[in-house]
Amino acid sequence: MTENPEQEYAAGESTDDPTTDDMLVETDVSGSVASSGPTMSANTVVRAENVDVWYNDEQALQDISLDIPENQVTAMIGPSGCGKSTFLRCVNRMNDLIDAARVEGDLYLRGKNVYDDDVDPVALRRRVGMVFQSPNPFPKSIYDNVAYGLKIQNKEGDYDEIVENSLKRAALWDEVSDRLDESGLELSGGQQQRLCIARAIAPDPEVILMDEPASALDPVATSQIEDLITELAEEYTVVIVTHNMQQAARISNKTAVFLTGGELVEFDDTEKIFENPESQRVEDYITGKFG
Amino acid sequence: MATQEEQIEGFGHVSRTVGTVFRYLLLAATLFGIVALTILLIYVANDAIQPLTADPGWHLTFFLTLVLPTLVVSGYLFRTDPTSFRFGAGVVGMLAVSSMFGGGAAMIFVDIVPPVVWFSYVLAFGLALAGVVGLERLDRQLPFLVRFVGAGAWVVLSFGLVPGLVQSLPVYPTDGVMLTLSLGGPVALVVGRYAAAKAGRRGTAVAILVALVAVGAGEVLGPLLAIGAVPATVLLAVAVVPTAGYAVGHIRRFPGRRPGLALAATILGGALVGAVAVAALGFAGPQSWVDWQFLTSAHSGTAAEAGLYPAIGGSILLMVTVAALSFPLGVGAAVYLEEYAPDNRLTRFIDVNISNLAGVPSVVYGLLGLGVFVTYLGQPTGTVLIGGATLALLILPIVIISAREALRSVPDSMREASYGMGATRWQTIKNVVLPRAFPGILTGTILALGRAIGETAPLIMIGAPNVLFSLPTALSSKVSAMPLQVYAWASLFASEPFYQAAVPAGVVVLLIVLLSMNSIAIVLRNKYQTDQ
Numbered sequence: 001m002t003e004n005p006e007q008e009y010a011a012g013e014s015t016d017d018p019t020t021d022d023m024l025v026e027t028d029v030s031g032s033v034a035s036s037g038p039t040m041s042a043n044t045v046v047r048a049e050n051v052d053v054w055y056n057d058e059q060a061l062q063d064i065s066l067d068i069p070e071n072q073v074t075a076m077i078g079p080s081g082c083g084k085s086t087f088l089r090c091v092n093r094m095n096d097l098i099d100a101a102r103v104e105g106d107l108y109l110r111g112k113n114v115y116d117d118d119v120d121p122v123a124l125r126r127r128v129g130m131v132f133q134s135p136n137p138f139p140k141s142i143y144d145n146v147a148y149g150l151k152i153q154n155k156e157g158d159y160d161e162i163v164e165n166s167l168k169r170a171a172l173w174d175e176v177s178d179r180l181d182e183s184g185l186e187l188s189g190g191q192q193q194r195l196c197i198a199r200a201i202a203p204d205p206e207v208i209l210m211d212e213p214a215s216a217l218d219p220v221a222t223s224q225i226e227d228l229i230t231e232l233a234e235e236y237t238v239v240i241v242t243h244n245m246q247q248a249a250r251i252s253n254k255t256a257v258f259l260t261g262g263e264l265v266e267f268d269d270t271e272k273i274f275e276n277p278e279s280q281r282v283e284d285y286i287t288g289k290f291g
Numbered sequence: 292m293a294t295q296e297e298q299i300e301g302f303g304h305v306s307r308t309v310g311t312v313f314r315y316l317l318l319a320a321t322l323f324g325i326v327a328l329t330i331l332l333i334y335v336a337n338d339a340i341q342p343l344t345a346d347p348g349w350h351l352t353f354f355l356t357l358v359l360p361t362l363v364v365s366g367y368l369f370r371t372d373p374t375s376f377r378f379g380a381g382v383v384g385m386l387a388v389s390s391m392f393g394g395g396a397a398m399i400f401v402d403i404v405p406p407v408v409w410f411s412y413v414l415a416f417g418l419a420l421a422g423v424v425g426l427e428r429l430d431r432q433l434p435f436l437v438r439f440v441g442a443g444a445w446v447v448l449s450f451g452l453v454p455g456l457v458q459s460l461p462v463y464p465t466d467g468v469m470l471t472l473s474l475g476g477p478v479a480l481v482v483g484r485y486a487a488a489k490a491g492r493r494g495t496a497v498a499i500l501v502a503l504v505a506v507g508a509g510e511v512l513g514p515l516l517a518i519g520a521v522p523a524t525v526l527l528a529v530a531v532v533p534t535a536g537y538a539v540g541h542i543r544r545f546p547g548r549r550p551g552l553a554l555a556a557t558i559l560g561g562a563l564v565g566a567v568a569v570a571a572l573g574f575a576g577p578q579s580w581v582d583w584q585f586l587t588s589a590h591s592g593t594a595a596e597a598g599l600y601p602a603i604g605g606s607i608l609l610m611v612t613v614a615a616l617s618f619p620l621g622v623g624a625a626v627y628l629e630e631y632a633p634d635n636r637l638t639r640f641i642d643v644n645i646s647n648l649a650g651v652p653s654v655v656y657g658l659l660g661l662g663v664f665v666t667y668l669g670q671p672t673g674t675v676l677i678g679g680a681t682l683a684l685l686i687l688p689i690v691i692i693s694a695r696e697a698l699r700s701v702p703d704s705m706r707e708a709s710y711g712m713g714a715t716r717w718q719t720i721k722n723v724v725l726p727r728a729f730p731g732i733l734t735g736t737i738l739a740l741g742r743a744i745g746e747t748a749p750l751i752m753i754g755a756p757n758v759l760f761s762l763p764t765a766l767s768s769k770v771s772a773m774p775l776q777v778y779a780w781a782s783l784f785a786s787e788p789f790y791q792a793a794v795p796a797g798v799v800v801l802l803i804v805l806l807s808m809n810s811i812a813i814v815l816r817n818k819y820q821t822d823q
Contacts, residue, residue, distance in 0.1 A: 132711070
């Protein structure tokens with residue numbers, strides 16, 4: 001493992017510099033227009049260049065390059081085992097926690113390569129929130145769950161207020177405002193997932209990664225989460241992995257289609273992907289001929 | 292119809308004879324050990340308590356006042372309202388087990404640690420804690436090293452100065468008052484908060500105050516009941532107030548379980564009424580060997596006057612030492628191996644060896660203790676410290692293995708959630724992994740302590756005296772233990788009366804202590820499992 005938990009904030013310091021930020025935004029826009037046809041109205045936040053991932057000797061991602069725009073929802077779809085979750089976990093270097101995983105290529109967050117030697121993955125993860133497939137609140141009170149990120153990151157500010165705002169933005173406040181000291185595990189599945197979203201947005205990250213956030217939920221809870229994601233995209237850059245193609249079509253602005261073998265087959269505006277894909281394989285997948 | 296049925300062919304039969312035989316053989320194998328042990332225990336208990344020596348009237352009275360009502364009430368509750376039944380039984384069990392531990396604690400305060408010493412150290416601890424927390428609150432942004440050194444200096448200062456200062460005061464409050472503040476205070480804080488569930492800040496304050504006053508009542512009640520102020524206060528603080536607080540708090544959370552209290556009231560009331568009735572009617576009880584005299588006197592040449600007091604005290608002190616040594620070492624090793632250690636050859640080598648160490652005979656550990664502590668480090672033989680250290684070494688592998696099991700049962704999704712929030716490994720372990728694994732770790736440690744309390748061989752090896760006439764008063768004084776005392780009665784003083792009376796009585800006391808420790812572990816584990 002390459003992680004060095006003692007060296008916090010290293011990534012933060014190098015990317016907080018406004019001049020670098022502006023410079024990179026410019027190059028990003030021109031670069032992406034040149035490389036991948038679609039219009040780039042928004043700024044690129046995450047950019048992958050030739051990313052390969054291996055688990056031991058097995059290649060999970062092959063030569064992935066894509067640009068994820070700011071304040072939009074980018075969906076990753078594809079059949080099981082196609083590497084879409086693996087890609088998500090490259091962005092906040094969660095793959096570092098798996099001994100067998102090896103990442104090659106460049107992955108930039110606001111112009112800073114997150115796989116550079118001077119990047120502390122812990123500091124990186126403080127700027128990238130993550131919501132997992134099955135709801136995993138801590139066995140702590142609802143309040144402590146939401147305040148967890150604030151506490152471990154030693155954030156300044158009125159925690160009560162931040163907790164309340166985060167729960168409001170996660171559309172959970174009305175249901176739990178009178179029982180903040182109850183255990184997060186006592187909530188229903190959908191509420192737990194919204195609690196996890198509140199927990200992820202409380203420390204105010206730049207990007208939110210969601211790994212099939214609704215796959216363990218019933219349709220009602222799923223539609224609540226989807227509404228929530230659409231709202232979150234006004235303030236955050238959201239990257240969501242989903243199995244559910246309708247979901248991707250409903251909520252995302254851009255869609256990346258991964259197919260078996262860890263290939264990125266097509267990445268474009270969602271409308272284009274679903275109505276007029278360039279690749280025959282994508283069309284077959286979307287129309288349900290396989291996968 | 293009948294003809295029609297005959298025409299339809301059945302599906303035939305598949306023989307299950309072998310399977311049935313196998314099944315009952317397995318049942319027999321399952322029951323064999325339990326039945327054999329039960330017969331032995333009944334035999335031993337009969338020798339120790341001698342229930343047949345009691346007046347038939349005594350049996351009849353208690354049957355009518357205690358056994359019959361308990362059976363009726365519990366049978367009714369069990370059928371109609373099982374959760375209330377469990378709650379009621381839990382209250383009674385908690386009172387019984389905590390009273391026993393209260394007795395042990397009272398022993399410590401009467402004969403080993405004077406209340407004023409305890410009071411002064413609690414005061415020092417409170418000051419140290421307040422200082423550390425205050426420093427933490429004052430400025431979270433101070434550099435870690437500054438906070439650490441500041442807190443360390445403050446802790447050393449409070450423990451260095453306060454106890455001496457308090458103990459050198461010309462006058463201090465009575466023992467009962469000091470124990471009420473130093474032992475009852477923390478207990479009241481916890482119990483009051485639990486009992487005043489959802490009652491708001493004022494309700495909580497009232498509940499804490501009530502609990503504190505209840506503990507303080509020991510100062511008055513003790514002399515009235517002729518057991519002295521110190522034991523009465525300790526018993527109230529350790530047993531009565533926590534049990535009452537648990538009952539009140541539980542009822543406030545689950546009002547539907549109120550009927551469970553009827554069971555508790557029936558058992559406690561029945562025992563009380565029975566005792567009064569027996570005394571009034573003049574029925575003689577059994578001439579039990581396990582009686583007040585046995586529990587409170589030391590060994591004697593005549594079996595009838597022999598007792599287990601120094602051995603009980605020795606066992607308690609040994610357990611405290613063993614817990615203090617093995618818990619941090621064992622849990623520390625488990626956390627390292629589970630959370631930090633890389634998966635390489637050295638780790639696997641350590642893994643295998645810890646498992647092997649758990650199976651090494653205890654007499655070998657005794658030899659190790661003798662070799663390391665006595666021969667090499669030159670400690671005197673048979674003291675509390677080296678006895679505890681040897682037993683701690685003995686159970687260390689068990690503590691490590693069970694703590695690792697508990698840590699492994701924390702789902703990885705919790706760790707991922709924490710890392711995903713940008714927590715360091717240390718923050719993840721401290722905030723997520725350890726709190727979640729703690730009940731499991733505690734359960735494993737208590738079960739391991741249960742093994743240590745029954746060990747004889749290591750204590751013999753390190754030269755613990757078989758017979759001791761007074762309680763050990765310090766870590767460096769000689770110690771005896773319950774199994775050692777029983778062993779001495781069965782070997783050195785082997786004679787008919789000792790065999791028939793003192794040995795079974797000692798065994799019964801040892802078993803009761805052991806079973807109550809295990810029951811705490813089991814209750815913890817069950818609660819832990821249902822919580823998740």
